[in-house]
Amino acid sequence: MVKLRLRTSRREEAIDVTERVRRAIAESGIREGTCTVFAPHTTCAIAVNEGHDPAVMEDFLNHMRELVPREAGFEHAEGNSDSHIKALLVGPSATVPITAGALTLGQWQSIFMCEFDGPRERSLWVSVTGEGRR
Amino acid sequence: MVKLRLRTSRREEAIDVTERVRRAIAESGIREGTCTVFAPHTTCAIAVNEGHDPAVMEDFLNHMRELVPREAGFEHAEGNSDSHIKALLVGPSATVPITAGALTLGQWQSIFMCEFDGPRERSLWVSVTGEGRR
Amino acid sequence: MVKLRLRTSRREEAIDVTERVRRAIAESGIREGTCTVFAPHTTCAIAVNEGHDPAVMEDFLNHMRELVPREAGFEHAEGNSDSHIKALLVGPSATVPITAGALTLGQWQSIFMCEFDGPRERSLWVSVTGEGRR
Numbered sequence: 131m132v133k134l135r136l137r138t139s140r141r142e143e144a145i146d147v148t149e150r151v152r153r154a155i156a157e158s159g160i161r162e163g164t165c166t167v168f169a170p171h172t173t174c175a176i177a178v179n180e181g182h183d184p185a186v187m188e189d190f191l192n193h194m195r196e197l198v199p200r201e202a203g204f205e206h207a208e209g210n211s212d213s214h215i216k217a218l219l220v221g222p223s224a225t226v227p228i229t230a231g232a233l234t235l236g237q238w239q240s241i242f243m244c245e246f247d248g249p250r251e252r253s254l255w256v257s258v259t260g261e262g263r264r
Numbered sequence: 265m266v267k268l269r270l271r272t273s274r275r276e277e278a279i280d281v282t283e284r285v286r287r288a289i290a291e292s293g294i295r296e297g298t299c300t301v302f303a304p305h306t307t308c309a310i311a312v313n314e315g316h317d318p319a320v321m322e323d324f325l326n327h328m329r330e331l332v333p334r335e336a337g338f339e340h341a342e343g344n345s346d347s348h349i350k351a352l353l354v355g356p357s358a359t360v361p362i363t364a365g366a367l368t369l370g371q372w373q374s375i376f377m378c379e380f381d382g383p384r385e386r387s388l389w390v391s392v393t394g395e396g397r398r
Numbered sequence: 399m400v401k402l403r404l405r406t407s408r409r410e411e412a413i414d415v416t417e418r419v420r421r422a423i424a425e426s427g428i429r430e431g432t433c434t435v436f437a438p439h440t441t442c443a444i445a446v447n448e449g450h451d452p453a454v455m456e457d458f459l460n461h462m463r464e465l466v467p468r469e470a471g472f473e474h475a476e477g478n479s480d481s482h483i484k485a486l487l488v489g490p491s492a493t494v495p496i497t498a499g500a501l502t503l504g505q506w507q508s509i510f511m512c513e514f515d516g517p518r519e520r521s522l523w524v525s526v527t528g529e530g531r532r
Contacts, residue, residue, distance in 0.1 A: 164300050177352050178357075186345065189345040193336065198461060217447065227302055235304065239305075239306055253504075259431050317474055319479075320479065324482065355489060359436075359493055363399050394527055
């Protein structure tokens with residue numbers, strides 16, 4: 131498992147981590163299998179979607195604010211219940227195929243770390259399973 | 265990794281792909297492990313839910329239209345921001361156990377490709393990891 | 399694959415299953431890889447989020463009731479369409495890294511079985527893939 135670090139700069143933000151995941155896979159030596167990108171946090175999430183037009187992920191973050199308003203009579207006292215709920219809806223990980231030693235995504239897909247309670251220092255864990263040289 | 269093709273026929277549609285995934289696993293020779301079904305697209309998603317009463321997935325698609333209206337002041341200019349957001353909420357993949365060489369689902373579960381911006385030609389990638397003959 | 403059983407006691411409930419998953423991994427002998435926790439049902443789901451303050455998961459279950467009301471003109475006749483839709487939004491599984499023979503979660507993370515149509519007897523399947531003694 132490879133551990134990556136990144137720093138977010140806003141309360142809500144989608145950061146493209148595709149290239150960093152690609153490098154972790156290349157270093158693993160796995161040729162055929164899958165890669166799981168996992169966020170070890172409770173107020174951020176991992177998503178896969180369009181990386182070419184940044185408006186797509188901005189529309190997504192804006193719409194999540196409508197679905198889960200920041201103040202909605204929550205019990206949890208830290209003022210970030212909305213962040214937890216958004217993270218629960220998106221999910222803590224993405225599992226993506228590896229073929230011929232490389233991360234294999236669709237033409238328009240990127241992998242994003244979705245921050246819902248930043249800015250913070252965050253970690254990403256990349257687990258690779260399959261067959262290849264070790 | 266096995267690549268499957270399918271054609272969707274409506275803008276929003278849930279297509280049961282369970283049998284095609286079962287066949288891909290049988291051909292892989294893997295006996296014990298997991299199977300990841302991955303949609304290499306940004307406006308469709310993979311879901312696992314009830315396959316017996318088609319009303320369940322229709323209720324789901326209808327309710328997604330209420331949660332993410334087609335016109336909601338989005339920035340992305342292609343008119344399908346709702347499709348991207350729905351795909352982000354459902355997710356691009358499902359990972360399902362394989363036991364005794366077969367896809368192992370609950371009694372009422374099927375695997376669906378959820379189209380949110382069709383009709384289109386779509387691909388599905390099936391990655392199998394685990395142990396068995398090769 | 400290890401099969402676990404659990405009994406839920408309310409219609410909607412988040413049950414922390416982390417310790418049971420930890421034990422299943424220890425028994426598997428896998429040292430490095432991933433673990434997929436899979437719910438073989440269509441009205442419950444697997445989530446990963448904060449396990450320390452129970453208010454977080456209560457806020458989540460409460461907010462899901464607002465996003466998917468129990469009565470919203472659904473077609474499916476069993477009165478649990480909301481349960482299916484909630485399960486679809488959260489997802490049927492979680493995939494978590496295994497390192498040094500142990501489940502590897504973030505400091506505040508737990509794994510939850512989210513019941514959306516209880517009380518019932520439920521199963522959980524734990525699939526482990528990777529390298530280690532067998």
